[in-house]
Amino acid sequence: FGSGLAVDLLHAVLAAHAGIPSIALEVIEGNERAIAFYRKHGFEVAERRPAAHGVGGHASLIMRRMLPMA
Incomplete structure (x- = not known):
């Protein structure tokens, strides 16, 4: 845990999608660790x-x- 790999991967995905208005992802309800991670990085439940x-x-x-x- 805590190697920073998830953050690095997320930043790579966000950079690869520069120029579009938004990005969405799907996470299994109840996976509180993942939900907290994505919220910390600016995602909101839509x-x-x-x-x-x-x-x-x-x-x-x-x-x-x-x-x-951009």
């Missing part, structure tokens, strides 16, 4: 998906972050 429409049959959250326009 939508909740019930289990029938979530990842692998689990309820999930769509989290979105606005990106700076």
Whole structure:
């Protein structure tokens, strides 16, 4: 834990998507560690998906972050 790899990967993804207005991701509801990580990096819950429409049959959250326009 705490190697900084997740932050490095997130920054690489954000850099690769520069110039678009926002980016979204899906996280399984209840994965509090991941949700806290994404919130810390500017993502907010935009939508909740019930289990029938979530990842692998689990309820999930769509989290979105606005990106700076170049």
